Structures are given as structure tokens and as C-alpha cells.
Amino acid sequence: xxxxxxxxxxxxxxxxxxxxxxxxxxxxxxxxxxxxxxxxxxxxxxxxxxxxxxxxxxxxxxxxxxxxxxxxxxxxxxxxxxxxxxxxxxxxxxxxxxxxxxxxxxxxxxxx
Amino acid sequence: xxxxxxxxxxxxxxxxxxxxxxxxxxxxxxxxxxxxxxxxxxxxxxxxxxxxxxxxxxxxxxxxxxxxxxxxxxxxxxxxxxxxxxxxxxxxxxxxxxxxxxxxxxxx
Numbered sequence: 001x002x003x004x005x006x007x008x009x010x011x012x013x014x015x016x017x018x019x020x021x022x023x024x025x026x027x028x029x030x031x032x033x034x035x036x037x038x039x040x041x042x043x044x045x046x047x048x049x050x051x052x053x054x055x056x057x058x059x060x061x062x063x064x065x066x067x068x069x070x071x072x073x074x075x076x077x078x079x080x081x082x083x084x085x086x087x088x089x090x091x092x093x094x095x096x097x098x099x100x101x102x103x104x105x106x107x108x109x110x111x112x
Numbered sequence: 113x114x115x116x117x118x119x120x121x122x123x124x125x126x127x128x129x130x131x132x133x134x135x136x137x138x139x140x141x142x143x144x145x146x147x148x149x150x151x152x153x154x155x156x157x158x159x160x161x162x163x164x165x166x167x168x169x170x171x172x173x174x175x176x177x178x179x180x181x182x183x184x185x186x187x188x189x190x191x192x193x194x195x196x197x198x199x200x201x202x203x204x205x206x207x208x209x210x211x212x213x214x215x216x217x218x219x220x
Contacts, residue, residue, distance in 0.1 A: 042198060059113070101200070
């Protein structure tokens with residue numbers, strides 16, 4: 001398994017509260033990604049990073065922000081959680097080479 | 113944006129049967145990847161296949177980039193093959209777009 005961990009693995013929070021999810025890698029890969037998975041939609045890209053302090057928006061970035069201050073950590077923040085952000089969140093990493101992406105175990109977030 | 117369509121959406125097989133899953137995409141892509149999501153939610157990298165054919169045990173994949181499709185073949189299916197199979201295409205800028213998946217159930 002690629003060395004990717006996500007924390008927390010499960011979280012229940014209330015509407016309007018801030019939430020931060022953490023993705024940590026031990027592979028020293030350049031690229032890191034945050035996705036959300038919802039029934040009927042597959043996985044959709046939220047934000048991604050192509051280096052320390054280098055990030056860009058994905059397909060469904062509204063309501064989310066990210067930060068990457070170290071190669072190994074990529075944080076996803078919901079500034080004010082809404083019920084529509086209830087989902088399973090996956091982090092992925094890639095070296096950019098011919099092996100593709102590898103995924104973390106996921107975080108199940110419920111916003112009440 | 114790019115459209116990634118997978119078929120069939122659902123598939124039920126008897127153990128030992130063979131199957132073919134298809135992924136069509138609407139525009140040129142840099143790369144394509146196949147994943148298996150097991151019943152516990154874990155996403156497993158199966159193939160990274162921008163073109164040509166690759167094989168890994170009972171699984172093989174073929175991508176015909178010029179015709180914008182990829183196929184995943186599962187031979188002699190086993191109950192452990194159950195889960196959802198996703199294809200994902202990579203565009204310029206290292207952005208990936210996923211299809212909505214094929215849900216496979218293998219019955220003993």
C-alpha cells in the first residue's frame with residue numbers, strides 16, 4: 001500500500017461549523033488531490049496540489065479551501081459546513097509518472 | 113467539460129464467468145486509469161493504461177485512445193472481484209475525471 005493516511009476517518013459535525021480534514025503521505029510524491037464521492041456521481045475532484053504552496057481548483061471547489069505547507073501534508077477545510085457537504089472524502093497522491101494515482105482510506109463526513 | 117461514461121452500470125455474474133467493462137470518454141486524454149473499489153470502500157489501482165494492452169493475472173485492460181474508449185476484462189470471476197470499477201481519465205494539468213462506475217456482483 002502507498003503510504004497515505006487520512007484523519008479523521010469519521011466525523012459528525014453541525015451545519016455552520018468549520019472542519020479540517022488531513023491527508024498525510026510518506027511517499028514524497030509531488031501531486032496530491034482531494035475528491036468527494038457521492039452516490040450517482042463517482043469521484044469528483046475538489047482541489048489538487050502540484051507542489052508545496054501550489055494548489056488549484058477542481059470540478060467542485062465551491063465551499064472548500066486547501067493548504068499545503070509541507071510536501072507530506074494536504075489539508076482540506078470546510079469553512080462553514082453545510083448538509084450538502086456530507087460525503088466520503090478521499091485523498092490521492094501521484095508522482096506524475098506512469099503509475100497513476102493512489103488513494104487513501106477515505107473520511108466519512110456527516111453534516112447535520 | 114469532458115464526459116466519462118461507463119457501461120454497464122450494474123453487472124451480476126456467476127462465479128467463473130468472464131466479463132467486459134467499457135469506458136468511453138468524449139475528448140483526448142493524457143492517460144487513463146482503472147480502479148476497483150472493494151465493498152469496504154478502499155480504492156485499488158488496477159491499471160494505468162494510456163494506450164495499448166496490459167494484463168495482470170485474471171484482469172486485463174485495453175485502451176484505444178484514438179477511438180476514445182477503454183475496456184477492462186475480468187476472466188474466471190471470483191467473489192472477491194465484487195465491488196465497483198471506475199475508470200478515470202487524466203487531462204493536461206494532472207486533473208483526473210472519473211466515470212460513475214460499474215457495480216459488479218459475483219455470486220458463488
